[in-house]
Amino acid sequence: MATFKMHLLVCGGTGCRASESENLFHNLRTGIIQKGLENDVQVLTTGCFGFCEKGPIVKVLPDNTFYTMVKPEDAGEIIEEHIIKGRKVQRLLYVNPLTSEKVEDSKHMGFYRKQLRIALRNCGFIDPENIDEYIARDGYAALGTCLTEMTPEQVIELMKKSGLRGRGGGGFPTGLKWEITRASKADQKYVVCNADEGDPGAFMDRSILEGDPHSVIEAMAICGYCIEATKGLVYIRAEYPLAIERLKIAIKQAREYGLLGKDILGTGFDFDIELRYGAGAFVCGEETALIHSMEGFRGEPTVKPPFPSVSGYNGKPTNVNNVETFANVPVIINRGAEWFASIGTEKSKGTKVFALAGKINNVGLIEVPMGITLREVIYEIGGGIKEGKKFKAVQTGGPSGGCLTEKHLDTPIDYDNLIAAGSMMGSGGMIVMDEDDCMVSIAKFYLDFTVEESCGKCAPCRIGNKRLNEILEKICKGEGSMEDIALLRNLSNVVKDTSLCGLGQTSPNPVLSTLDNFYDEYLAHVNERKCPSGQCKALLQYWIEPENCVGCTACARNCPVNAIAGERKGVHIIDQATCIKCGACMEKCKFNAVFIK
Amino acid sequence: MTKIKSLNDLRAIKASVEAKMNLRERSDAPEKLVQVKVAMATCGIASGAKAIMDFMVNELDKRQIPAVVSQTGCMGYCFAEPTIEVTVPGKEPIVFGYVNEKKADQIIEKYIKNGELVEGIIPVNYESIESK
Ligand SMILES: Cc1cc2nc3c(=O)[nH]c(=O)nc-3n(C[C@H](O)[C@H](O)[C@H](O)COP(=O)(O)O)c2cc1C
Ligand code: SF4
Numbered sequence: 164m165a166t167f168k169m170h171l172l173v174c175g176g177t178g179c180r181a182s183e184s185e186n187l188f189h190n191l192r193t194g195i196i197q198k199g200l201e202n203d204v205q206v207l208t209t210g211c212f213g214f215c216e217k218g219p220i221v222k223v224l225p226d227n228t229f230y231t232m233v234k235p236e237d238a239g240e241i242i243e244e245h246i247i248k249g250r251k252v253q254r255l256l257y258v259n260p261l262t263s264e265k266v267e268d269s270k271h272m273g274f275y276r277k278q279l280r281i282a283l284r285n286c287g288f289i290d291p292e293n294i295d296e297y298i299a300r301d302g303y304a305a306l307g308t309c310l311t312e313m314t315p316e317q318v319i320e321l322m323k324k325s326g327l328r329g330r331g332g333g334g335f336p337t338g339l340k341w342e343i344t345r346a347s348k349a350d351q352k353y354v355v356c357n358a359d360e361g362d363p364g365a366f367m368d369r370s371i372l373e374g375d376p377h378s379v380i381e382a383m384a385i386c387g388y389c390i391e392a393t394k395g396l397v398y399i400r401a402e403y404p405l406a407i408e409r410l411k412i413a414i415k416q417a418r419e420y421g422l423l424g425k426d427i428l429g430t431g432f433d434f435d436i437e438l439r440y441g442a443g444a445f446v447c448g449e450e451t452a453l454i455h456s457m458e459g460f461r462g463e464p465t466v467k468p469p470f471p472s473v474s475g476y477n478g479k480p481t482n483v484n485n486v487e488t489f490a491n492v493p494v495i496i497n498r499g500a501e502w503f504a505s506i507g508t509e510k511s512k513g514t515k516v517f518a519l520a521g522k523i524n525n526v527g528l529i530e531v532p533m534g535i536t537l538r539e540v541i542y543e544i545g546g547g548i549k550e551g552k553k554f555k556a557v558q559t560g561g562p563s564g565g566c567l568t569e570k571h572l573d574t575p576i577d578y579d580n581l582i583a584a585g586s587m588m589g590s591g592g593m594i595v596m597d598e599d600d601c602m603v604s605i606a607k608f609y610l611d612f613t614v615e616e617s618c619g620k621c622a623p624c625r626i627g628n629k630r631l632n633e634i635l636e637k638i639c640k641g642e643g644s645m646e647d648i649a650l651l652r653n654l655s656n657v658v659k660d661t662s663l664c665g666l667g668q669t670s671p672n673p674v675l676s677t678l679d680n681f682y683d684e685y686l687a688h689v690n691e692r693k694c695p696s697g698q699c700k701a702l703l704q705y706w707i708e709p710e711n712c713v714g715c716t717a718c719a720r721n722c723p724v725n726a727i728a729g730e731r732k733g734v735h736i737i738d739q740a741t742c743i744k745c746g747a748c749m750e751k752c753k754f755n756a757v758f759i760k
Numbered sequence: 761m762t763k764i765k766s767l768n769d770l771r772a773i774k775a776s777v778e779a780k781m782n783l784r785e786r787s788d789a790p791e792k793l794v795q796v797k798v799a800m801a802t803c804g805i806a807s808g809a810k811a812i813m814d815f816m817v818n819e820l821d822k823r824q825i826p827a828v829v830s831q832t833g834c835m836g837y838c839f840a841e842p843t844i845e846v847t848v849p850g851k852e853p854i855v856f857g858y859v860n861e862k863k864a865d866q867i868i869e870k871y872i873k874n875g876e877l878v879e880g881i882i883p884v885n886y887e888s889i890e891s892k
Pocket of ligand 1: 329332333358447483489545609665666
């Protein structure tokens with residue numbers, strides 16, 4: 164029976180494979196066998212190390228040596244020197260770019276990792292259903308410090324100094340919001356946690372509540388202490404059953420420990436939390452609509468001011484913050500404002516969680532410091548575009564945001580830069596698109612969503628978005644004109660300027676940003692009646708190349724609408740008027756005779 | 761559960777659970793416990809993490825390997841669910857992705873029993889706040 168003393172882990176991520184990691188793997192394995200070490204040393208491939216620009220990567224266990232840019236021909240030296248003689252191959256070691264020193268041990272090169280987990284610090288680490296594990300990781304210590312050693316003013320001051328801004332989309336400074344709510348005088352105030360998370364493709368908040376519910380509970384209590392509220396409400400969509408379950412367990416455990424309820428930690432401070440369920444309308448994530456929904460009314464926004472911090476739930480001052488915003492709070496108090504403010508950019512501090520999705524290799528939940536570039540996110544964390552295709556755009560901010568393109572790849576990601584680039588931070592959905600995506604169809608996809616989700620209270624949003632959607636549909640069908648493109652832009656601006664709430668004020672952004680960045684795609688649809696990425700079905704035509712057609716009849720037999728005519732052994736022809744563009748003929752033809760025009 | 765009545769009570773609880781968790785985390789524990797964490801957020805459960813958790817609990821028990829199997833939240837590697845993190849005493853935690861019953865069986869037989877790694881390792885790609 165083999166008991167391995169050493170392991171060689173070769174990165175098998177797409178980036179490394181493109182730079183010959185497979186040959187390297189092969190050379191290492193055969194080298195080990197040649198030396199008769201196959202029972203002592205195991206060679207195997209792993210997932211992406213997220214360090215693709217320095218690939219291929221080889222990590223040696225148990226000593227944690229981290230070799231970069233290893234070529235297949237280096238295999239012999241690694242085996243000869245490192246494995247047999249126990250001497251690290253110096254020239255392959257990673258060099259710290261800051262100090263120009265060689266790093267012997269990957270434990271000392273944490274900084275190469277592009278991600279930093281603050282809001283997600285406990286996700287994937289503790290058992291979310293066990294309050295003790297949260298406490299062991301400094302849980303409720305921040306609440307304890309606030310209640311016993313700090314005045315509410317001091318806590319607010321600390322939050323302001325940290326530079327934390329709301330993670331729910333708008334980016335409003337959290338400390339300032341708490342200060343305003345504190346200044347509103349009333350017999351009862353409320354802390355509300357916005358866990359509605361309605362952006363298509365976003366699941367940051369759900370993951371925090373599922374993985375670390377206590378961090379949100381603790382932060383809500385701290386907020387309650389600051390603004391003098393004794394009641395907290397979590398507005399969560401009913402479609403998140405697991406998050407609801409874990410929150411319920413967490414609240415129960417916190418109550419049993421006396422960390423929620425009356426006289427918390429013997430300080431005389433009372434605070435408790437209840438859940439309110441949303442039915443999953445996107446507009447109910449907007450804070451005024453959310454409050455009306457909690458009050459039992461229709462989930463429709465109302466004009467601000469008055470802001471919730473002055474008049475919110477039941478007409479009382481209400482502080483609404485997002486789940487991820489709250490999850491940052493306890494760490495900031497434990498580690499200090501300066502620590503938090505040292506991470507990120509000048510005006511955007513800390514980290515942001517993104518749900519990375521679309522045409523990217525490593526789909527998942529990532530947390531990165533503000534100021535990271537899109538290039539780092541896509542190529543180093545995300546492992547690059549699927550199937551080695553060409554990057555086209557990233558959509559951030561969901562239906563309220565826009566696309567970032569090639570030219571934005573090196574822009575540091577923060578609130579202000581994203582807005583300057585015509586998009587926004589949003590709540591953190593990040594959808595990657597490649598050369599096969601049609602940007603007009605993407606704009607239409609988001610408009611489909613907003614038309615569906617508009618509450619219908621005000622005309623510009625209710626009617627304007629519908630019209631925008633119709634124009635986009637026309638263009639996708641190849642029936643659009645240049646006037647339509649002009650109208651699209653005009654109407655978008657009107658809807659933005661005149662809608663009542665954030666939904667309508669931002670819903671034309673996907674249209675405007677694709678118009679700005681991919682104008683030639685619109686032109687191709689309108690002038691040439693072509694969809695450059697071949698997505699708009701109405702603009703495709705299937706043809707049979709007479710030279711290649713042998714008359715096997717496979718296409719005609721498989722056409723569901725009998726659009727193909729032709730004799731056996733004779734050339735076949737597709738009737739364009741009948742064809743529904745299902746592509747069955749192309750799939751069935753063994754002679755490559757069917758093509759798209 | 762007894763109520764925590766002061767900050768000192770809280771600190772006492774922290775100290776006691778920390779010690780307990782460290783036994784589980786730090787590999788030089790006398791008990792030589794293997795620790796398995798299963799990522800059980802919606803993404804993990806949707807791809808079968810629950811069955812894997814049950815499998816690990818039952819099989820480790822059946823094969824008489826002293827181990828603690830616990831659930832945890834999303835590790836972020838949604839593309840490779842179900843994911844589990846295995847910590848063998850004396851070694852660094854290792855995350856395995858795309859774990860099905862066959863892979864789970866290999867992890868027990870090969871990695872936990874023999875220290876032989878199996879395909880599907882996912883390198884940890886983030887920094888934690890402790891190091892920052
Ligand atoms: C249409 C619309 C949808 C929104 N959806 C959400 C949401 O799902 N979650 C959220 O936290 N904030 C959402 N917001 C932002 C909230 O109105 C509010 O600004 C936020 O919850 C404040 O918390 P923060 O300061 O911590 O970001 C939405 C806003 C609009 C206009
Ligand atoms: S902008 Fe749209 S969602 Fe907002 S209030 Fe008007 S109709 Fe409703």
